[in-house]
Amino acid sequence: MVRIRPLAERFGLKLPKSLEGFVRKGIRAIEAAEDVLKKASEKDIEDFSVPLDEVKLLAPLVHPPKIICLGLNYLDHIEEDVTGRVKVVPSEPIIFIKPHTTIIGYGQSIIKPSFVKQLDYEAELAIVMGARAKNVSAEEARSCIFGYTILNDVTARDIQLKDVQWTRGKSLDTFAPIGPCIVTQNQIPDPTNLYIRTWVNGELRQNSTTKNMIFNVYEIVHHLSRVMTLEPCDIIATGTPAGVGYAMKPEPKFLQDGDVVRIEIEGIGMLENKVVEVNF
Template sequence: MSLKKASEKEIEAFSLPLDEVRLLAPLAHPPKIICLGLNYLDHIEEDVTGRGKAVPSEPIIFIKPHTTIIGHGQSIIKPSFVKQLDYEAELAIVMGARAKNVSAEEARSCIFGYTILNDITARDIQLKDIQWTRGKSFDTFAPIGPCIVTQNQIPDPTNLYIRTWVNGELRQNSTTKNMIFNVYEIVHHLSRVMTLEPCDIIATGTPAGVGYALKPEPKFLQDGDIVRIEIEGIGTLENKVVEVKF
């Protein structure tokens, strides 16, 4: 089974003015959300995790639950006990076909398209745990959107600008050329470990400029902050931070 690409006539038949709708996440219940850590050379230089600046020889992966997903315009919920909330702009792969033990060359035909994922992270929790799952798995910690762009509309995903603003201040300004493992190599490596399925989401890592690494001191997300991410060819994903006392 694979995802079907809609024709232009089918798209036009269901078109509505953007200001008349509320965008939901383009995928709400993917089979898996697989994320890469430390996949940008410029991000490794920041040494956020304290692992040093060694370049990984294989992808570093972790998984987020689908309950982290929200769409464009929805609120990122910051629990009041989380003191170091951070953003991570990421190009996300959306799988279109089953993939197991595929080569990097074969991976292209298995990809349906691309979207934006903000890998929201509670740094104070992530960095005191041995692994990263808890600090990255709170509800609303994976804004996704605003849409999925099919792979034929992005002929070169290895050379896209990726930028993040917080309250209008530019924080991340990089390009997917800085990836250590490109999108096709990522699918190849992951498919050697697990079967990738249609609608799986793969977040490909974040570039330099996360709040934790800013100088002279970190800048973490606070109640009311607006995070806006742009990736070339895909669009803009924007979400507001709302603090809630639990």
Template sequence: MKLVTIQTNNQDHLGVKTERGILDITAAALAGKGGSLPQSIHELIEGGAAARQAVESFVSEAEAGSAEWLDAASVVYGPCVTRPQKIICVGLNYRKHAEETNAKIPEYPILFNKFNNALTGHGHDVELPVTSKEVDYEAELAIVIGRRTKHVTEEQALDYVFGYCSANDLSARDLQLRTNQWMLGKVSDGFAPIGPELVTADEVPDPNNLQIRCEVNGVQRQNSNTSDMIFNCKEIISYLSRHLTLEPGDIILTGTPEGVVLGYPPEKRVYLQPGDVVTVEIEKLGRITNRMVAENV
């Protein structure tokens, strides 16, 4: 399934994207249709197989003319996961990206975090903070955890994944590199666009063989494959689970490939400016586009 968040009347609705359009599952649940349908992406993830079966059955049986069907082009998208307990990010996780920034290949995953304020959806503007002059794009594959996970083996790790989505790990490089701790450069409002769709894991048999791209104003800046990861998806999940419990709905951003602004020689670095439009596209997962704007202070 391809799951989306629909923003309507200041509320987040769960939707399913199909060839017919987007079916508003929350609206159907509130109208008493479909039995015990989940009303949010988190209810769906936490509800396990029963919740998923209820949604799949309702989608397959929904009448074509019902009010819950929406035109995908008219939907206002929210982040495809709205309330994760944790947003964990992996830095320097593509070999060619490490090489372009003259960084040593890490022995262990380099970890940092973002917070819920950074989440935004497809089509939303992202404010460039006045405290930074060096905001960079980073196309990334995001993993969404489906079940509570602790001390999972690499062989079993992908069994705990609910789905995957496209993400942009926007980074204020001058703030990120101000100290040895990267957090300040990563946590600005809107610095984690994810979506538009959360694609369930059954539709992505190998997350480490996906084309990943980024465009700025229609010009390709990144073009790689998730096979270039230093630590692959199952290794990341297993490693994290040995140190903390992963909960349903947690998001893991898995690193970015080569082609970021920071990888250029200093004299050729042109960071994001107000009006720039950034698109991240990952094979099987769709395209997320956001426009950069000046912060309103």
């Protein structure tokens, strides 16, 4: 891992102090960082590098203006019939909001309160907005996206299914692991065809691709921007494919104390978190 800010200072250049600052500056910050790396010699890179195993990976963003989530954006997940309420393919995205207090990073614990009996995982490709967007077309959406990351839309199914809407069952603290990084959109030329996989304790549970989305990332930004202003650093979770614990056969497999959830998305990396049960 290269410490890009002090490396930039070697060349008399300044970069944003935080990843949020990078996102808000958008393409200008990306180009500035790329320019630093082009100027740097192998010795420069070596001087400012740290082994990844010596670094604690924090959540890339911790106070996004909004975390917007899509429900039922993969046909195979609809067919799993987790909620028992939606029988047809949505004509427009189904959305809900998670608070930023749900965010944790790679390696941090997913806290399972003892009153939650049906804890579940949902692997999702997450969009990170890099520009303000209002009433943009799907074609214009690409230029508004900073990059992509992984989000685990952790869910208390027993609460979700008890309520008329989904917010409470998806908004408990630690219920949005995010990471391990943000990959800029220029490094992922086709986000509409990325594999997405989930393992629980080494058992493969979800194995799909983003080409199975009902609404692709650009269509999602278009639809959302018609009803709300999207801002830099907004996070948009794009829905989960089939294979959630609730839908396992012959019976559901919910997350328990000590379980390890690992999610991989092509081109981004791996997000891993352990479940810890707490009595309250």
